[in-house]
Amino acid sequence: MPELPEVETTVRGLRSKLEGLCFLDVWSDREKVVRQAAGLKSFKKAIKGKKILKVWRRAKFIVIDIEGPKSIFIHQKISGHLMYGKWKLKDGVWKSTIDSLLKTDPKNQHIRVIFSLSNGYQVALSDLRRFGKVMLVDDKTVENLKELGALGPEPLDVNFSEFNKLFTKKKGRIKQVIMDPHFIVGIGNIYADEILWEVGLHPLSRVENLKEVDIKKIYAAMKKILEKSIKMKGSSMDDYRTPSGEKGSFQNVHKAYHRTGEKCLKKDGGVIERMVIGGRSAHFCPVHQVLK
Ligand SMILES: [Zn+2]
Structure with a gap:
């Protein structure tokens, strides 16, 4: 998708x-x-x-x-x-x-x-x-329009203080929270996995335990990864093509998503694992994304 x-x-x-x-x-x-x-x-x-x-x-x-x-x-x-x-x-x-x-x-x-x-x-x-x-x-x-009602902010436009506020009183597992369009829009399975790999958070980490420094890291990684992917015209894992009918190329630099069994690119000795959370898969490194 x-x-x-x-x-x-x-x-x-x-x-x-x-x-x-x-x-x-x-x-x-x-x-x-x-x-x-x-x-x-x-x-x-x-x-x-x-x-x-x-x-x-x-x-x-x-x-x-x-x-x-x-x-x-x-x-x-x-x-x-x-x-x-x-x-x-x-x-x-x-x-x-x-x-x-x-x-x-x-x-x-x-x-x-x-x-x-x-x-x-x-x-x-x-x-x-x-x-x-x-x-x-x-x-x-x-x-x-009901489809637009109650949507969260745009990740490329939101500033840090607005982003930080989203976490006040928010509960749940980080992977599910950042994939919720009512929390923030546009982040699905691919970019959630990539963001969490980048910041070193386990997908099951509870958002109520996050410190402001963690939220800062998530914010920076979110912007960096989404912008880099746009530059590379997105990820073509399956059907997605650009308006000229070509594949995007961000899938070639994924660090976590669909890399199950491959070595972690942080070179920490970890091997990417896959788990299922709420019916969706999550890919993570068990060495630098430890559940605290
Ligand atoms: Zn790792």
């Missing part, structure tokens, strides 16, 4: 291409692909000819703000990813006309939605497992 660096990579890639263009049309393999709109026809009507003003992100939602009172919200969920290129519909299947990974990578071939743009290019949503969500949202009611 894409986490913050992957969604941010998508947003940055699309922003540089889309802003200033207009939507000409939209196609989908399902009439009901768009929530909050009475079918594809009315969605088409709402966005056709509309200029794209801004592409941004809140948590893992990609927001395309168009002229007029509406915005398009896209959540890529587990396997969805947005791409920018050119495609042609042939025998019911969209095929990229650009010789690149858009055409050859099997992960890019599950196209469910295609937006046509005024410069002759398209934006496509490839989504093998079909959990991806497209919503047409009224700008006036964005604040009331």
